[in-house]
Amino acid sequence: MRVKAYRLIIFIALIGVMPLRSAAADEAKFIQALADQAISVLSDKGVALEERERRFQNLLQDGFAMTLIGRFVVGRHWKAMTPDQQAEYQALFAAWVLKSYSARLGGYSGQKFEIDRTAKAGQNDVYVRTRIVQPDSGPLRCDWRVRRFQDQYKVIDVVVEGVSMLSTQRAEYNAVLRQHGPEGLIEALQTRLTKFPAKAG
Amino acid sequence: MSCRTTTGIVVFLGLLLALPQTIGKALAGPFEDGYAAYQQGDFVTAREIWNLLAEAGEARAQYNLGIIYDEGRGVPVDRDTARLWWRKAAAQDLPEALHNLATSYLFGTEAKDDHAEGLSFLAKAAKLGLGRSQYVLGKIYLHGRGVEADKVKARSWIEKAAKQGLDRAQYNMGKIERDGVAGTADMKAAAAWFLSAAKQGYAKAQNHIGMRYARGDGVERNDAEALFWLTLAARQGHWTAKVNHDALVAKVGKDVLANTKRRADNWTPQQN
Known part of the structure; x- marks a missing residue:
């Protein structure tokens, strides 16, 4: 009985690392293409960092299912928002996410982007597990949850070092929504976006 | 022109071209070297340079180190270390450090919820x-977020920001004048503030000024102007503006529609 249980565990573990279903290769290709474009934009040291990151943000905007993510993050509070609040929230959410991610991933200076493997995530999605190898510190583990929308793939979550963007933001935003309501969340996001960047002189 | 003169001009032009770089090098100090590294995405070098300066008490370096930790540039995001450096720069009255420090505490959207502390830095x-x-x-102050609502203080601070050209503040001044918050209602003043913010591209203000033109509220009624501003707001995804826009389209002639589309296509926001 004990031996059977071990076999079962080994079998489950093997499924986890088995070569993926062929479709998952497309998700990996999508992430690789996104990374290639990102590296090309971020390597252009002829333009200022802010401009490189602005271009990078445009890439992310296209590659992320931003509306779906934004809606998921506020959960049941979505229905309590007026259509104008929903539109304003979505715009601010996208601006904040893009700013955060371009800061975290934007400072590209020759790191290597490697795709490790892919794994099924839920019913419809695929995790593309990647590593960003940095010369001065350890590799940054970055998993991209990819979903197919009709004829194109979109990122619906990024898990950096085991921390999910969706889960973190959902917890943070719900705390604000409970205390200050939808207008409070909009003000909180507006406030975050007023942060000043690094000083040049 | 003699060969000597030509050579002279070439040398002169060469010096002229080299001058800004020479001056730049001569004037640039370690802080600027740190910024140059930062711009290149070499956050390790930037951090090392600014760390030395920050330890010696340089407020700008302390502030920039705060940015590096807050945004996780070449390091894991570390809000406590970011706050530590911003506090040092804030103690030297660096306004941006005070502001960023405040935003890291306000609304409790980040690691710590200390709205009151955030407010003191913000003030x-x-x-x-x-x-x-x-x-x-x-x-x-206007909405009493973590403080007692105070309409007089709210109006005073928002007006100061609006006069500095901040689009959101101008939009809010429009609403304050319209509703007579801590004063009497003034529709002309409201429309003027909405227009200022609308010109900078703020969708909510574009919707408001559009509707003011449609009704002749605080401005002379002008359907073409109304449609123009509502078009711009609707193009930015403003839901109510789209509804208002569609209702107005049915009332105006084809020439107004064509002209508005042309104007909207060529429009660019005013830079503040």
Whole structure:
């Protein structure tokens, strides 16, 4: 009985690392293409960092299912928002996410982007597990949850070092929504976006 | 022209071209070297340079180190270390450090929820004249977010920020004048503020000024102007503006529609 249980565990573990279903290769290709474009934009040291990151943000905007993510993050509070609040929230959410991610991933200076493997995530999605190898510190583990929308793939979550963007933001935003309501969340996001960047002189 | 003269001109031009770089090098100090590395995405070098300066008490370096940790540039995001450096720069009254420090505490959206502490930093930055801080502080007083609502203080701070050209503050001044918050209602003043913010591209203000033109409220009625501003707001995804726009389209002639589309296509927001 004990031996059977071990076999079962080994079998489950093997499924986890088995070569993926062929479709998952497309998700990996999508992430690789996104990374290639990102590296090309971020390597252009002829333009200022802010401009490189602005271009990078445009890439992310296209590659992320931003509306779906934004809606998921506020959960049941979505229905309590007026259509104008929903539109304003979505715009601010996208601006904040893009700013955060371009800061975290934007400072590209020759790191290597490697795709490790892919794994099924839920019913419809695929995790593309990647590593960003940095010369001065350890590799940054970055998993991209990819979903197919009709004829194109979109990122619906990024898990950096085991921390999910969706889960973190959902917890943070719900705390604000409970205390200050939808207008409070909009003000909180507006406030975050007023942060000043690094000083040049 | 003789060969000597030509050579002279070439040398002169060469010196002229080299001059800004020479001056730049001569004047640039370690802080600027750190910024150059930062711009290149070499955050390790930037951090090392600014760390030395920050330890020696240089406020700008302390502030920039705060950015590096807050945004996780070449390091894991570390809000406590970011706050530590911003506090040091804030103690030297660097307004941006006070503002960023405030935003890291306000609304409790980040690691710590200490709204009151955030407010004290924000108030100091506002008093030092920082428009963004004045606006955020005004909004906090307007809605009583973690403080007792105070309409007089709200109006005063938002007006200061609006006069510095901040689009959101101008939009809020429009609403304050319209509703007579801490004063009497003034539709002309309201429309003027909405228009200022609309010209900078703020969708909510574009919807408001569009509707004011449609009704002749605080401005002379003008359907073409109304349609123009509503078009711009609707193009930015403003839901109510789209509804208002569609209702107005049915009332205006084809020539007005064509002209508005042309104007909207060629429009660019005013830079503040």
